[in-house]
Amino acid sequence: MAVLLSSLSFPLTITGASVALPGLADDLNASPTGAQWVVTGYNLCFAAFLAFGGSLADLFGKRRLYVVGVSAFLVGSVLCSFAGDVGVLVAARLLAGVGAAVATAAGQSLLAATFDGPARARVFGALGTVLGIGLTFGPTVSGFLVDAVGWRAVFGVPAVLAGLVLLLCPFLPAVPGIGGKQVDWAGGFLFTVGLGALISVSVEGPVLGLAHPVVLGAVVLVVVSAVGFVRVERRRCAPMFDLALLGDRSFLGYSLVAATMMGLLVPLLVYLPSYFIDVVGLDPAQAGLWMLMLTLPSVLLPALGAAIARRSPRLLSVGAILVTTAGVAGLVTIGPEATPWTLLAPLLLTGTGIGVTTGVIDGLAISSAPTAQAGTAAGLFNTARLATETVTLAAVGSALAFLGGGHLAGGGFTDALRTVVIALGCFGLLTAAGAHVLLRREVVAAR
Incomplete structure (x- = not known):
C-alpha cells in the first residue's frame, strides 16, 4: 500500500504541473523559460537519479532509501506549494524529482525483495495499474484542483499523499543493504552532469543563441561527460549501466x-x-x-x-x-x-x-x-x-x-x-x- 500510494503521487505531480503552468506563470510573473524549468527540472532529476537511486538502495538498505526518497519528495512538494518566486519553485521541483526517483527505485526493489512468484506478479500488476491511473486522470483531477483551490493545490495534494506514506514506513520490512557492494559514483556523476547540460542546451539555446558562451560551454560539457561516462562504464566491474x-x-x-x-x-x-x-x-x-x-x-x-x-x-x-x-x-x-x-x-x-x-x-x-x-x-x-x-x-x-x-x-x-x-x-x-x-x-x- 505504501509503494502504490507513493507511485500514484509521482505521476500526479508531473501531469498536475502541466495544468498549473498558466496560473503559476501569471502569479509568479515567470518567463516561458522559467515556467518550462518547473516541468523539465523535475523530469531531469527523475531521469538522472533513477538508476543511481537503485544502486544506493542496494547498498544502504531498501527501506532506508525509500524513506529518504519519500521525505525529499514531501519537502520539495511542500516548498512548491508555498513558493513565491519561480526560482524557488524550480529548486523545489528539482528536490522533489530527486526524491521521486530514489523512492521509485527503492520502492520497486522493496517489492521485489518482499514478494515471490504469483504474489510478485500481482503486486507489480497493481503497480502498473496505479501508474496508469495517475497518468490518465492526473490532468483531469489537477484541472478541478486548480479551478477549486488554485495552482498550488496540484503540489499540495501529492505532498499529503507522501505524508501518509511516511506514516506507513515504520511497518515496512527492513531489507538490509548488500555488504561489499560498490556504488558507481563516477558513472552516476557523469551521467547526471551530462544529461543536465544537454537539457540546458535544449532550454537555453533558443533564448541565448547557440553561439552564447553559456550554451557553448554546456555543449562541451555534454561531450566531455559522454566520453568520460562511456570510459568509466567500460572499465568498472559493477557499472551503473551495462552498455x-x-x-x-x-x-x-x-x-x-x-x-x-x-x-x-x-x-x-x-x-x-x-x-x-x-x-x-x-x-x-x-x-x-x-x-x-x-x-x-x-x-x-x-x-x-x-x-x-x-x-x-x-x-x-x-x-x-x-x-x-x-x-x-x-x-x-x-x-x-x-x-x-x-x-x-x-x-x-x-x-x-x-x-x-x-x-x-x-x-x-x-x-x-x-x-x-x-x-x-x-x-x-x-x-x-x-x-x-x-x-x-x-x-x-x-x-x-x-x-x-x-x-x-x-x-x-x-x-x-x-x-x-x-x-x-x-x-x-x-x-x-x-x-x-x-x-x-x-x-x-x-x-
Whole structure:
C-alpha cells in the first residue's frame, strides 16, 4: 500500500504541473523559460537519479532509501506549494524529482525483495495499474484542483499523499543493504552532469543563441561527460549501466519504441492543457476533461497490446509508433476554434498507440535480456525512456517559446504548436523505421 500510494503521487505531480503552468506563470510573473524549468527540472532529476537511486538502495538498505526518497519528495512538494518566486519553485521541483526517483527505485526493489512468484506478479500488476491511473486522470483531477483551490493545490495534494506514506514506513520490512557492494559514483556523476547540460542546451539555446558562451560551454560539457561516462562504464566491474546490452538488437529496438512513445506523449501532456486554457479559452477543469481523449486509452488498451505482442512483437512495436505519429501529426489542424469533435480523432489515435504499448514493451525489452541481467536491463531501459522524454520535453518547450515570439498565447502559440507537431511526426517516422530495422534483423538472425 505504501509503494502504490507513493507511485500514484509521482505521476500526479508531473501531469498536475502541466495544468498549473498558466496560473503559476501569471502569479509568479515567470518567463516561458522559467515556467518550462518547473516541468523539465523535475523530469531531469527523475531521469538522472533513477538508476543511481537503485544502486544506493542496494547498498544502504531498501527501506532506508525509500524513506529518504519519500521525505525529499514531501519537502520539495511542500516548498512548491508555498513558493513565491519561480526560482524557488524550480529548486523545489528539482528536490522533489530527486526524491521521486530514489523512492521509485527503492520502492520497486522493496517489492521485489518482499514478494515471490504469483504474489510478485500481482503486486507489480497493481503497480502498473496505479501508474496508469495517475497518468490518465492526473490532468483531469489537477484541472478541478486548480479551478477549486488554485495552482498550488496540484503540489499540495501529492505532498499529503507522501505524508501518509511516511506514516506507513515504520511497518515496512527492513531489507538490509548488500555488504561489499560498490556504488558507481563516477558513472552516476557523469551521467547526471551530462544529461543536465544537454537539457540546458535544449532550454537555453533558443533564448541565448547557440553561439552564447553559456550554451557553448554546456555543449562541451555534454561531450566531455559522454566520453568520460562511456570510459568509466567500460572499465568498472559493477557499472551503473551495462552498455553491452546496447549490442542486443531486440533490447535496443524495444527501448527505442518506449523512448519514442514517451517523447511523443509527454510534450502533449504538458503543453496541450496550456493551449486549451490560454488559446481555446477553457477553464482548467474543462482542459483536464478534454485531456481524457488522450490519456484514457492508457488504462483501457494494454490487454489488447499484450494480445498483439503474442502474435507479433514487431507488428505491435512499429504499428504503435505509426498510429501515435499519425495522431500527433493530425493535430496540425488545431486552432482557437477547436472542439472535442475536431480533436477526437488525433487525440484518440495518439492515445491508442500509447495504450497498446503501456507495460507491454517493458516486458518485451526486459525479457529480451539474459535473466541474470534483468535488473540492469530494467534500469537502463527506464533511464533511456525517461532521458528521451526529458530531452524531447525541453526541446519542444524551447521551440514553442521561440516560435511563439517569447510568449505562449494567441496565434503565435497556434503556429508554434502546429510546427512542433509536424516535427514530432517526422521524429516518429524516423524512429518507426529504426525500430523496424532493429527488430527485423533480430528476427532474421534468430531464424
